[in-house]
Amino acid sequence: MKKWTYLLSGVILGIFLTLSGTVFADQVKSLIGKKVTGEMTVIVNGKELSEKGAVISGRTNAPVRAVVDAVGGELKLEGKTIHITTESGQDQSNDVSSSDSNNKYMNSSKSDLEELRNSIQNNRIKPAVEEREGILKEIEILKTSGMNGEPSPGLADKQKQLAEYDVIIAKAKEELRLVEEALAVIK
Incomplete structure (x- = not known):
């Protein structure tokens, strides 16, 4: 009887995890599998980047690393999260008039x-x-x-x-x- 309980609990837990992953994935607007419908030139502070931007599902996307490098920022990846820091995003002294x-x-x-x-x-x-x-x-x-x-x-x-x-x-x-x-x- 215990084996059936464990087996049934495992099946229910598996179904729950599978469905919750699908529900979570629907909440995230993923670009995976989407079609690139255009390419755009990216200019930052008057300088053209060597990397192009892309139009995917009607939305313009810029190459993050190239843009961050162009503005003198710092990019860190932690898992599936991108952290961007620029000089203007850091604390600045209060002696600015x-x-x-x-x-x-x-x-x-x-x-x-x-x-x-x-x-x-x-x-x-x-x-x-x-x-x-x-x-x-x-x-x-x-x-x-x-x-x-x-x-x-x-x-x-x-x-x-x-x-x-x-x-x-x-x-x-x-x-x-x-x-x-x-x-x-x-x-």
């Missing part, structure tokens, strides 16, 4: 900020300043080249260009200030 909260670069990595700083300096400010200096020279020529002491007709256009370059330079310098501010917090 209230003006820093408006700085869109505060959560960027040091390498990204340094690259952005160099780009702003070399690709935006430097060429704009050089163009502005050229326009200033042209304005001086136009001021003296007019007839009867009158300024040349193109002078107004050059002054308008000068004002546009002043705006471009001011915006780039403000962006550079925000990047430098974010870098100062990291250092």
Whole structure:
């Protein structure tokens, strides 16, 4: 009689475990067996990743390890759980002023900020300043080249260009200030 009890208990326990596993599996939205319907380029902070994202069952999926590496984070696997930590996810000191909260670069990595700083300096400010200096020279020529002491007709256009370059330079310098501010917090 005891053998039958153990056998029946084992069968009932087996059925329970089988059904509970199936019910649990239905709760998890698994991608196993789903069809990949598209491929997408993934760009993080302006840099294209070598790995592609995938569209599976109408949902876009990104390569987690490549994205985490691109943002300077850390990825740890524990069983079937992925733990991601980024610099912005860690505790930060309280000596960040209230003006820093408006700085869109505060959560960027040091390498990204340094690259952005160099780009702003070399690709935006430097060429704009050089163009502005050229326009200033042209304005001086136009001021003296007019007839009867009158300024040349193109002078107004050059002054308008000068004002546009002043705006471009001011915006780039403000962006550079925000990047430098974010870098100062990291250092």
